Amino acid sequence: MLNTLKYTVLSLLRERDIVIWVMLFPLILSTLFNSMFVGLEETGWNIDPMPVAVVSNAEGDAGLAFETMMDALSQEGDDALFAPKHVSSAQEAKTLLESQQTIATIFVDAQGWPSAEFSPGADDVGVSIERIKRTIVADVVDDFCRSRAAIEDIARTNPEALARPEVTDSLMKMADYTQQMNVTHSKAVDYVRYFYALLGFAAFMASMVGLSAVGKALPNISALGARRTVGGTSRARTLVGAVLASWLISFASLLVAFAYIRWVLGIEFGGREVECIIGLAVAALMATSFGALVGALPRIPFSAKGGILTGITCLLALFAGLYGTPSLQLADKVANSIPWLAAMNPVKQVTDLFYSLYVYTDLAPYLEGLAILLVTTGVFAGVAALLMRRQRYASL
Amino acid sequence: MTIVNVENLVKRYSDVVALDHFNLQIEAGEVFGLLGPNGSGKTTAINCMLQLLSFDKGSIELFGQPMAPTRYDLKRRVGVVPQEIAVFDELNVRENIDYFCGLYVDSGAERAKLVDEAIEFVGLQDYVRFRPKKLSGGLKRRLNIACGIAHKPELVFFDEPTVAVDPQSRNSILEGILRLNREGMTVVYTSHYMEEVEQICSRIMIMDHGRSLACGTQDELVRMVSTGEKVEIEVADLSREALGALDSLAFVRRVEYDDKVLKLLCDNGPHNLASVLGLLQERNVAFGRVYSEPPTLNDVFLEITGKELRD
Structure with a gap:
């Protein structure tokens, strides 16, 4: 399995689409967000003499x-x-x-x-x-x-x-008839939500890694998959190696994006970096499972699957508030009026995970979000396993 | 020892019968040719033997043991060179061979040695750091072969390994296969190029519509068909008596003399040409250029299947 792990990691790291969309794109987008939103917010808090x-x-x-x-x-x-x-x-x-x-x-x-x-x-x-x-x-x-x-x-x-x-x-002291106090865990700054939505988007985009890895391992998807299946290594070991490699790449990409957003751009995560990293690890697992599921879907050309996955990611990101104020308002509206629908959106699940760490003093909302994300991961992984369980195929 | 034993294999794709009670026995040390047109069932048969495809009926044994998808002990003794180039585009030549060798050999040190040998065997020493996209069609085919044989299997399936390669690469591949066979590997070689099968295979099966139509050595196959040997001789002047004498030879089916060319259609036999030329010399008939065309595998196939091999 180590052999599979090593070479799957190598091959994924050298895939141009993965480098661009999974590794570089979150960094580019967060840099853009930083220039768009952070400046505006600072202007609002520093008022010149009037x-x-x-x-x-x-x-x-x-x-x-x-x-x-x-x-x-x-x-x-x-x-x-x-x-x-x-x-x-x-x-x-x-x-x-x-x-x-x-x-x-x-x-x-x-x-x-x-x-x-x-x-x-x-x-x-x-x-x-x-x-x-x-x-x-x-x-x-x-x-x-x-x-x-x-x-x-x-x-x-x-x-x-x-x-x-x-x-x-x-x-x-009469003028001080109001007292400043924080009702949230951190100072409420609206623009941080865009960065959290970006991390949700990046996490789901990382499902491309799982898609590619599984596509290269299944005989009904690619000639390479067929060749690997007739080899002397068990199919389970090959698939576990491929999925593990995908998770590692996804997690590493998200860690890099997180580190860049947190320590280079200085975006706050409520001082709960460890919890954030745990959340990223689970988010990467969710993305890998979803990628594996899409990768294992039969009767869809593999070349079309990347496009389908990107389309789904962009759509889900809309309802997580990635695309500016109207998108954020839409996400909030859906979350308020149809909460179960919002809860089913994996991009929003990841987004809310970071937001709960930032806003709530209590860790319960974060743990609840983590549990929802794990359930989603389980569903994706279960369906993917069902699709991949076949040992022999009626046709290739 | 029988290395491959397939009995009554039936495989259907909906209403299409891809393998129709297909039987196959391959002995150790053979280069066995599976010859047939596109869609005849060659690749389906191999995929069933390798347990990639499910089948409706029949049994498959490799090395005397029943084959199953989880018989990794048997799979480790088998090498596969598929029709399509099945390698990682992102890994270089050495990494690809090492990966595929790693599917069979766990020890890193042993693998390193085997990978070096495979690279040398297919002559890719100068390209070890190249990724497949940088390789020509022929070099890619050689990489595909190296990935299939690096672990030194006892039995190797070559599924049309010379598709779309130049004559030099094709020749190199065929010579390589013969070398592997000399080193002790049993080879199953599928192709629709009859000249390749003629060149390297010790035994040949002709199949079409999922059925085995004929099986044997090349000579045995030729003897199975009625197509005879064609002989053409340039003769300036041929008397009626000489023509009659030729016609009366036991192995001659038909004789024609037109425009100073003598044409004979003979039964298959080892000394037809020598007998005809001997008769002409006895009668002091001067002759010029001589052509002899014994029946080919193509003739055998045409007679058996009634159609030309395609592509």
Whole structure:
């Protein structure tokens, strides 16, 4: 069997289709994904200081409190939130807003109360980052107004309370009425799903390896298979050697793709690399079994089987969310409305395996996914074994 | 010792009877030729013997033991050179031979020696690192043979090993087969090229429609048929008496003399030409060029099957 294993591995490694589609394609696709998605996500999390026009009509020291806050939020450095432009008239501010030199105008009235104004139709702007910026400006203004109103109310009704540190501390923290916490195992970043779908796609694409190996070992598929079958080595050993070689190649290819995505492109897998590798090993086994099944199908020309397999892989990848946002939405919709159908999709099974590792703190969803993948593998392997069990053929 | 014993083998493809109570006995040390046109059942018979194909009836014994798909002990004593080139396109010459030899021989050291010998035997020393795609048709055939014989089997099946090769390669292959036979291998050789079978086979079976039509040595086969020996002699002047004397020879079936050419159709026999020429000399008849055409395997086949071998 070692002889079969050695030479099957060698022959598979030298097959151009396998090198391109199983080994190189996932690397190329993940590089493309990295340039497409990762840059966008980073832009979303790093907001530059926002240019706002400030028109102050405050009398005396009435506007001092707001001015102090704006100064604090505009100090140069990584944390600067605003880049304020103090202008003298509403007209001047309007001009800046219309020319998009600012994203908002903050008017401070005679009593020092601020209000924000945005350009008309700003809500129609489709770019989400712009909406986020406007929300931040509005929140800052609202927070200031709420805090000032509360302080003034306390000062009027119970001025002694302001002398107590716990009250002033509480007032200072009013703006922090939300607490940041993670409900997921890792920070929720949407684009990682594309990489997981890519790994699902790559895993299923690896079934080409099993297809080729089995095609070369079965007498009803190829002359080479017939020649090997009449040799002095048992058919079981030949087939086990071929399947084992396919699994090794598939697993190695997936490992390379995983290592590239994880450590070269820096995509997170929730810090659970060992579990990922176990998942890849099972995914490779599933792909090999499916490849063996397709390879053993009778009455279909072997040359057509590669095309059939690629077609099935691409179709299943659509429902795993590989092809961008619409595909992802479609995958989610199918998963929500027809969960059993989604569960039957091996590409999605692999995709979800990585997603469960990334999202859930608990390992139960991962183990459940692994079990589903093993059952799928068992079904594929069982049908393949049924097709391959024949010792003699009615015709060749 | 009978190495191959096939009795009453019947194989059907739906309504088509591919082997019709086919019988075959091959003795150790023979080069046995299985001759027949395309579709006559040669490859089907071999595939049944090798347990690739199921069959409806009959028995197959190799080396005196019943053959079965799992009789790997028997398979290890058999070599197969299939009609199609059946090698790994991605492995080079040496790797291919080593792989196929490894189906029979486990020891790496022993295999290395056998592989070297096989490479030398088929003359592929200069191509050991070549992949099959880089080889010519003839070299590929030689690789196919090396893969089948590297483990030094006792019995080798050659299924039309010379299809689509040039005359030099064909000759080399045929000489190689004879060498293998001299080294002790029993050879089963299928072909539809009659001249090849004539050249190397010690015994020949002619088959068609899945049946054995005739079996024997070449001489035995020739004697089985009525086709006679044709003799043509250039004679400038031949008298009626001489013509009559020729016609009265016991082995002469028909005699014609036209346009200074004497044509005789004779029964098969070893001394027909010498007897005719002797009679002409006795009667002082001068003659020029002489042609003699004893019956060939082609004639035998035509007479048995009533059709020309194809392709």
